[in-house]
Amino acid sequence: MSRIDGRTPEQLRPVTIERGWSKHAEGSVLVSFGDTKVLCTASVTEGVPRWRKGSGEGWVTAEYSMLPRATNTRGDRESVKGRIGGRTHEISRLIGRSLRAVIDYKALGENTIVLDCDVLQADGGTRTAAITGAYVALADAVAWAQAKKIVRAGRRPLTGTVAAVSVGIVGGVPMLDLCYEEDVRAETDMNVVCTGDGRFVEVQGTAEAQPFAREELDALLDLAVGGCTELAGLQRAALDTVLEK
Amino acid sequence: MSRIDGRTPEQLRPVTIERGWSKHAEGSVLVSFGDTKVLCTASVTEGVPRWRKGSGEGWVTAEYSMLPRATNTRGDRESVKGRIGGRTHEISRLIGRSLRAVIDYKALGENTIVLDCDVLQADGGTRTAAITGAYVALADAVAWAQAKKIVRAGRRPLTGTVAAVSVGIVGGVPMLDLCYEEDVRAETDMNVVCTGDGRFVEVQGTAEAQPFAREELDALLDLAVGGCTELAGLQRAALDTVLEK
């Protein structure tokens, strides 16, 4: 039973994680899941938003966006429309929550890290690629802040690792890491965010064509946990290489 | 082990579903889950959005909003701010998807039903109360459209029923239908939308304080399915009474 692109149901697309993509950002990663390419940059600034001042705690947030021609047909720019769409809001919030799940605000101190995830090319799974890449950019930014003493000596703002993957039921078969064509045809679509030790940060499942049963849900969760574990390994490998910048 | 308001972990708050609340709307329900009160109106219009014209298929969409003082401290109006916030977008989209899961577009014909869910008073679980109430308003609106022959004779646009409930882990204990105070303290928070026959339409779980394990997820799903089944019974009972309008 082979898929559109020849993969087995439980197989990820080829994943690459290219660190140090940008000369300006404190952390930057060009991540690709197959033809999906997302540029993730992490920007560190001292200080926190007003509502958090004086708390001694830091903040991590994210913004997701797609270039107009990242997709098959050109989409209007949200800057030109003058408003952020619901989908963009939703994904930005998801990425932010996912990364905050592995942040110790106290250890970060009153500093802010903004993750910008800009989709350069889309082929399904842009939000999960974004989370997976943004984690690596975040790790680089945290290391930078530690080296610069912006984070106090001995503090470890990162409490774990986080990665994400999509799963879905296509033609009755639960599959890992859907590409766009599979995503369009999926009866059920789920995005799962896991920590490196296999626990859940987010589970978002949606019945596209028809409601799904508990067993289907269980099968999808199994696939997703496997995929996230594999991605955690790739993140670790990427971070283990020495980055010359 | 009793809760803040004396309930057991697997107990819903008192739920009321008041049909025919508005004299203008084709369907209207004032739903309450404890102190959470949401006014749900269903508006039927002939015709569909431009992108759907000529398809022979209908459309169902939803808009969620909160009155500024529905909450404990007053929030700014989104109309005054000039933009819809991310949370509002996200919930509006969730309600729309949930209701579309039980709609047969072909049977509806080229008609549009808009569900407006306005939170008059908030005490946790506003989105799940909104979905549960909106389903009943939708059912009334569909019946109205059938009676007015806007939906063709013999067509049944509703393919099932849908209800929603929140679950969460508070102080280590999985609980059903969190009130605001529980929600704030929850380590994990999940919203589950089910059809009347116990299948899933949406599952959205978020680790608030720390990632959750598979067994916790399973316990929460069990609780949620039970709650939705109970709500489906209350919806049925509400729809079975004769509405004099």
Next chain:
Amino acid sequence: MSRIDGRTPEQLRPVTIERGWSKHAEGSVLVSFGDTKVLCTASVTEGVPRWRKGSGEGWVTAEYSMLPRATNTRGDRESVKGRIGGRTHEISRLIGRSLRAVIDYKALGENTIVLDCDVLQADGGTRTAAITGAYVALADAVAWAQAKKIVRAGRRPLTGTVAAVSVGIVGGVPMLDLCYEEDVRAETDMNVVCTGDGRFVEVQGTAEAQPFAREELDALLDLAVGGCTELAGLQRAALDTVLEK
């Protein structure tokens, strides 16, 4: 000469004023003038807008809005359109000015009270119902602030009472408190805001179909003063009951 709904020309619709509607707001009233229902909440916050800081004086303001399906056909949400319409602006400003006419800013101290008037169901006269209900919510909020010592002991921020009613000439006959159907057919339409002692706070008369003569204006003013006096009695009665909250 009887009206659409059987009233005499100088008769108000049935008016109800339900205090303590909301568990969160410092003052809250569900007011109805016949089928027109407006939820009025008063929110007290310590401090004043920037331009008033250090003056020792308080501020009272109002925001008016209509639920999308408060009316016979659904209107687009102003939050979705991204801008407040002229009518909404105009009515919000009218309500604010009307309530400020009975406020002693010095006695209020540097505190702000915001009145939110949300029309749940509309059948003509929504702005006059809003003013009449908002006054009662304001009175409750002031009493709350006095009890909480936010307003200094001995200070009386309220200098009088205020109510409002619409009048108009329909089929050549001056009438009090127009319902929607009468309003649509009115040749002249006037909203009058009076204090409890029968003086004017606002007079806004508009020729809809044709200009009106001085005698017609005089007859409308007579009717309006009578209506406001009656409403002042209903406000007093509502405020005289003990509110258990």
Next chain:
Amino acid sequence: MSRIDGRTPEQLRPVTIERGWSKHAEGSVLVSFGDTKVLCTASVTEGVPRWRKGSGEGWVTAEYSMLPRATNTRGDRESVKGRIGGRTHEISRLIGRSLRAVIDYKALGENTIVLDCDVLQADGGTRTAAITGAYVALADAVAWAQAKKIVRAGRRPLTGTVAAVSVGIVGGVPMLDLCYEEDVRAETDMNVVCTGDGRFVEVQGTAEAQPFAREELDALLDLAVGGCTELAGLQRAALDTVLEK
């Protein structure tokens, strides 16, 4: 008892009405009430807004605005702020309603006239100067449309004339046509729009400092009718001169 600028209470400021100010517009007037100067242009376009198409009836509307430094201290541009303020909306609507009161839509045919009233310099009474000047620009635009046969032969779209003036109680004395300094100190402020035959189109009275009694209201209405009659004479005189363009 003389006023700030030496006038008697029932005296208008010097009023000038300069027709044909603009080379482009179908009607254009630079009107001044003392130091208040408003440029009013009338633009004729064939066709009507969508909601009026096929009715055989025309439309007249108005937009009011102030240059940023028309006033004593510079105000931010509404175009830069990205939204029209409540006051601007309110005045634009008032001007539009006032002019529509003397328009026969059927006679106008499916044509639209837009009146732009831009305040070049403000010294109180900008909305009343705008209405008074805009009427003259409208009359010129209607004459132009008749000459161009855009309005059918024999049709008379104008059913009368309209002018406006402010009145107020300052230091206990009812006064006509307040300048800015008087306006700021007025206890009561009223704008009155009358037809040339002395009937009312709009009456908008507001208690600024304290509620006003019926006798005060009556005195103000008397003053306003006198002022509007005088303005109607000036409009007639301006329109009687031959305009060389």
Next chain:
Amino acid sequence: MSRIDGRTPEQLRPVTIERGWSKHAEGSVLVSFGDTKVLCTASVTEGVPRWRKGSGEGWVTAEYSMLPRATNTRGDRESVKGRIGGRTHEISRLIGRSLRAVIDYKALGENTIVLDCDVLQADGGTRTAAITGAYVALADAVAWAQAKKIVRAGRRPLTGTVAAVSVGIVGGVPMLDLCYEEDVRAETDMNVVCTGDGRFVEVQGTAEAQPFAREELDALLDLAVGGCTELAGLQRAALDTVLEK
């Protein structure tokens, strides 16, 4: 070889510079280049934008706008559209840069001058008329600030004079100061801003119909420098007269 309006190719239109047009602004000029009329006001405020605080340096900025019926057909107001168009942005920025070229920020001290350039009537060359007039309003505002001791004694914030003119190639002939009809037909269009001593502040040339050669560019620059020199003389003459205000 005579032009549409009888001028020679190197001839300016009749230029008038009327100072002291507004009673409120610290500097104000009604400038006309033929039928193009722009009202330029200069507003002085103590203090500077946040990003410049504490620098000891002042700021000068400009906003350009057109009245809706300044042109042959009515344009929508940018305030109503809710956004500033690209052309408006571009011209506002150009005017601001041009004036800042002759400002010594240190000498100005922490004060801000805003130039508002509102086109009352347009017939080509509105941006160049705006710069030329705004310089004179700026000079008056600086003199006012010196007289009021807002600028410290002995400081000279103006380091020179600045004027602007359009040039273009119409029908193969390089021409100075294009009117609208010439502008529309121009193959190449250039706006040049010069100081009074003949050096360049801005050069903006655009090929409208086809790319232009170096010799054409040179001819246009020659014409423009001549025009700016003539305008500088007119500015000086205007500023040399005694302004009674």
Next chain:
Amino acid sequence: MSRIDGRTPEQLRPVTIERGWSKHAEGSVLVSFGDTKVLCTASVTEGVPRWRKGSGEGWVTAEYSMLPRATNTRGDRESVKGRIGGRTHEISRLIGRSLRAVIDYKALGENTIVLDCDVLQADGGTRTAAITGAYVALADAVAWAQAKKIVRAGRRPLTGTVAAVSVGIVGGVPMLDLCYEEDVRAETDMNVVCTGDGRFVEVQGTAEAQPFAREELDALLDLAVGGCTELAGLQRAALDTVLEK
């Protein structure tokens, strides 16, 4: 006399033009001028904007944007701010005009090509890199449209080539293709757009620190023409390679 990065004054930075970067767009180029990297995509759609329908002519337009962390410090997203800034507008318009200078609308037929130029990394000269890269993407898109018969056989929509470069005076020395650090210190800054045959499409020079003399302008124009000629050669070379896609 060597520059910050070792170049001579008349030397370009290393320029790369990578065609076929995106799998979706009809033309796509990743262009780099040193560390400045811009992704240019060309999107072809049949049909033209409403104002051009029925003309038989096509349309070409451009949108420029910068990723938030393309620069040294993070900038707010314009989509989040809800409005396009003046600089963005200005550059988008410049790119559009530059490309339209080499388009024959008739030959293009009623088709639209949108060029999206997104700056991934900025180091000065982003607009000139964008124009240079966008031309190549445009050429690929036109070839695609010809191959797909969207452009009629025998028609040649491209009438020439176009490239752009910045020049400036830094420390008194005229220099070609400024990097960010040079740009910041430049006394005069100019962007020049030329066709492949050395004629001018746009010339935009701005005095940053002080006005510039005619000889300086002449020296800058000489440098720019040389740079554009060199860029035209690189564009030709890039287009001459066979693109496998």
